[in-house]
Amino acid sequence: MSADAEALEIAPEEARPSAVEPAAPHAEGLRRIRIALAGNPNCGKTSLFNALTGAHQHVGNYPGVTVERRDGSVSLEGERSAALIDLPGTYSLTSLSPEEKIAQDELLTGGHDVVVVVADSTNLHRNLVLLAQVMQMGANVVLCLNMADEARAAGQVIDLVQMERLLGCPVVETIGHRRKGMKELKAAIERALASPTNLGNRLVLGERLDAALALVRDLVPADFVKPEAKAWAAAKLLMNDADYVARLQMLGTGTSTLDRITAIRTRLEAESGHDAALLITEGYFGFVDGLLREVITQSSRADARLLTKKIDAVVAHRVLGLPIFAAAMYAIFWLTFTLGDPPMGWIESGFEALTGWVRGLWPEGSESMLLSLLTEGIIGGVGGVIVFLPNILLLFLGLAFMEDTGYLARSAFLVDRLMHRFGLHGKSFIPMMTGFGCTIPGIMATRTLENERDRLVTMFVLPLISCGARLPIWMLLVPAFFPATWRAPMLFAIYASGLALALLVAFLLRKAAFKGEDAPFVMELPPYRLPTLRGVLTKMCERAWLYLKKAGTIILSVSILLWALTAFPKVEDYAIDARVAAGEVTVVANPKEADVAEADDVNDAKAKAVAAAEPAEPKAGTITEAELEALRGQEDLEASFAGRIGQTLEPLFRPLGYDWKIVTAMLGAFAAKEVFVAQMGIIYSMGEVDEASEDLRAALHRDYTPLVGISLILFLLIGTPCMATIAVTKRESGRWSWALGQFFGLTALAYAMALIVFQVGRLLGF
């Protein structure tokens, strides 16, 4: 780009003396160069960030908020590397949303040597308003016109040389998702580093407004903001921005200064007949209009969005839109669970093989605590989480595709009316649908929501949607308590009440916790774009990695804790062994499983054992070795901390109809919902059972009434989200308070619902 170099020679001359210290901001060894990327949502900033940093990046959250933070490093000339931060995508830099506040704070106090403003070339009018604001902050700007290929295809031609001359900063064209123009962008960054500029003085907002701003500027105290950003602070104070006014008030001379600023504002508004905030925004737009009139030598054709319009005429159609969306969702879920099934099986057998291998390290039949910790605690706990990875990968692949094409925004448009009635957002719909598969990816999918409050409310209610891991519980409990004809309606009722409660709780949260707060729904519908494979895969892997890493650490520790609770303390002398020794019970060898003829007898024997296990000790008789093991396991659990906690908490859960066995099993359900089934199996001394175990169902049917069944189903549906949910909610919301509020709030709701149902049901004589 020799033309650019030529323009550059003019530019520094025209730029007024910079307020930025010109003394080598990138002096080797002194401090690392810092670069920030700023831009509108949907301007391709993140793909540009990925193209610049490659694998050298870190994705996390800003402390205490749901806003994503991306840090990376980019290599510059001469083996130097610079820290690159991807600011949240924002349309402006007000203080009205967490994203905008963060972007503004970063730009004002982040100490960035260069700020790259990324603009969508196909919508420069709106995108460059952000440039005007960044200019006002006195940043050392590089303007990056992204998606240049689309603009060019639409027929738009921009005179870059003229643009550089008028703005006084480097301007480059890029195609972020195809990784084109990166060399030019880096060169532009080098140029900005070599000769920093402050473009604040190039921003012309109109005579009257500029005069008023100049007056306010002189009133801004010296240490109120960094010297380059005084014009910015002046604009904020003039438009009566609550944050800036409050900060000024805290200073000693603040009140008298404020009075003078108010006088300036009053005069300006009286003279122009508009409020200052509107005048300033109009000023930005006017500046951009003026600039674009000078640099766009050929406008894009009127039919540039024709293809997008044609697609929208079908997929966003008033009548056809919803059925098409339903079909698309169905396709994604079908693919997720169909294609995810085989790898899930491989992971399961992989963990089984690993367990077997670990077990093989110890001599057969030995009882080692370490072995138990490794196999039951660590491998069991972590394996139970990793097994969902194929589903999560596939679901996020589908979601990333929907997001990157622009279809997600259309689907939100279609369902927003429905969701808004419950205080949710159109984009809450997909996370909630995802929640039927698994709550974890559902919570992670709330990232597609732009608004902090929408994200928080959606993730709070997500555990109410009955996830896949709860299906085994329903498969065990529903047939245990209800006759065959009632089973399908019951299952439907469970799922429906979960969804209804989720919407209800969202509604109440909006009414109570976020009362009176505005949540403007002004959602952009970007043009359709063909996503790149790399873009979609990157997004998918990022989320999968977050799931594995962050949730994994917490899940690992809680798995170990829960294992310890069920494994300790050990029973020294089993009562059943004493009875065997006393000759009251005879142990016989395990029957051969292949022996079909004996099968019925075995079941009878088992049923007998079940009947014998509770409530009294086993009567004299014969039991198999397997049953002996199971009975020992039952004694272990009863004596373990988990068992004791269950017994201690029993009075608390009595009014719900539960005994200590159910409470103990629910402790296990905290690790992962489906563990409830296994825990019940151990308590009923049936060894390893699954949800299809008829023996366990028979035992449940014997010990509890259907009313207890309903109370239990309600509690498991509503309460105690699993630990992975807690961990991911903490991660995604950025605060423990929200995760713990979710846990205790939902558990309290579950308790109340189960209590009401059980007590009312009992009064009615069920």
Next chain:
Amino acid sequence: MKTLCNLSPGQSARVMAIQASTAIRQRMFHMGILPNAQIALERVGPTGHPLWIACQGSQIALRLGEAEAVLIIDDVREAEAEAERASATTDLDSRGDQR
């Protein structure tokens, strides 16, 4: 007073003012929904909401509440008024024309 809700799909108008809280006003301003800007209703959601509008090169979805806050005047009448004023262009008109 006419608002965006009075438009039928396919119709366009000119924004006169936005009567809403600072947060909503600011958000709309920065999305390009400014007084004098041309605004068109492209389509509506399945139950008649939300509204899908086109304004200054952006496609934006607005809920009923936000759409009601956008006061509009007929583009046609505006054009007539402009014709009456003939060549005497005010600052207001020329700004509108640029968009």
